[in-house]
Amino acid sequence: MIGRLSLVLLVAANLLPLAGVFFWDWDVFFLLLLFWCENVIIGLFGIARLVVAASNDTLKEGLFLPLFFLVHYGGFMFGHFMVLFGMYSSNAEALGTSAQPEDYYRLVLDNLNWVAIAALFISHGWSFIENFMGRSEYERLSPMQAMSLPYKRMAITHVALILGGFFLIKNGQPLAGLIILILMKIALDITFHQKEHRKLGVAA
Numbered sequence: 001m002i003g004r005l006s007l008v009l010l011v012a013a014n015l016l017p018l019a020g021v022f023f024w025d026w027d028v029f030f031l032l033l034l035f036w037c038e039n040v041i042i043g044l045f046g047i048a049r050l051v052v053a054a055s056n057d058t059l060k061e062g063l064f065l066p067l068f069f070l071v072h073y074g075g076f077m078f079g080h081f082m083v084l085f086g087m088y089s090s091n092a093e094a095l096g097t098s099a100q101p102e103d104y105y106r107l108v109l110d111n112l113n114w115v116a117i118a119a120l121f122i123s124h125g126w127s128f129i130e131n132f133m134g135r136s137e138y139e140r141l142s143p144m145q146a147m148s149l150p151y152k153r154m155a156i157t158h159v160a161l162i163l164g165g166f167f168l169i170k171n172g173q174p175l176a177g178l179i180i181l182i183l184m185k186i187a188l189d190i191t192f193h194q195k196e197h198r199k200l201g202v203a204a
Helices: 004-023 028-053 059-091 101-111 114-133 143-170 175-202
Strands: none
Touching: 004 028, 004 114, 004 175, 028 059, 028 114, 028 143, 028 175, 059 143, 143 175
16 A cells, blocks of 8 residues: 555645745745755655665666766756746746846745745655655666656656646736646646556555
C-alpha cells in the first residue's frame, strides 16, 4: 500500500499556497515561483535517489550519473526560471515592467514565505524515507530510471501550470482562478504520486 502519511503531507504542503493567496497577497507570479522552488527540492531528492540506486555500480558510474544529473537538471531549472521571468515578471507589481533578473532574485528572498518551502521539503523528504527507502523502491529502480523520474513529474505538471497561469494573467488573476490553479496542482501531484509508487509497488 502506498504510504498514506506521505500522501497526507503532500496534500497539506500544497494547501499552504492558499494561505499565500489569502494572507500574503500572492499572485500567479508567486504561486509559479513556489512551484519552481518545489522542482529544486524534487531535484535534490532526485540526486539522493540516484546515489542510492547507483550504489551497487562501480565508483565511476556511481559518481558520474549524479554529477551529470546535477548539471543537466540544473540547466533545465535555469531555463524554466527564465521562462517564468520572461512571462510573468512584468506582471508582478513589486517589479514593474523594467525588471531585471537580479530584481527577481531579490523578490524571491524578500517575499516568498519560507514556511511553504519548508513544508514542501518535508513532504518530499518524508516520501523519500517512507516510500523509496522504507518500501525498498530503490531495489526496483535502475539508476537511469531513477534519473528520469523528476523530469516525468515536472514536465506535464508545470506545462499545465504555466499555461494556466498565462490564462489567469490575461483574465486579471481572479481569486477563484488562483484557487483553481492550486487545486489543479494538488490533483496533478496526487495523480503522479500514486501512479509512480503504485508502479514500483507492482514491480515488487
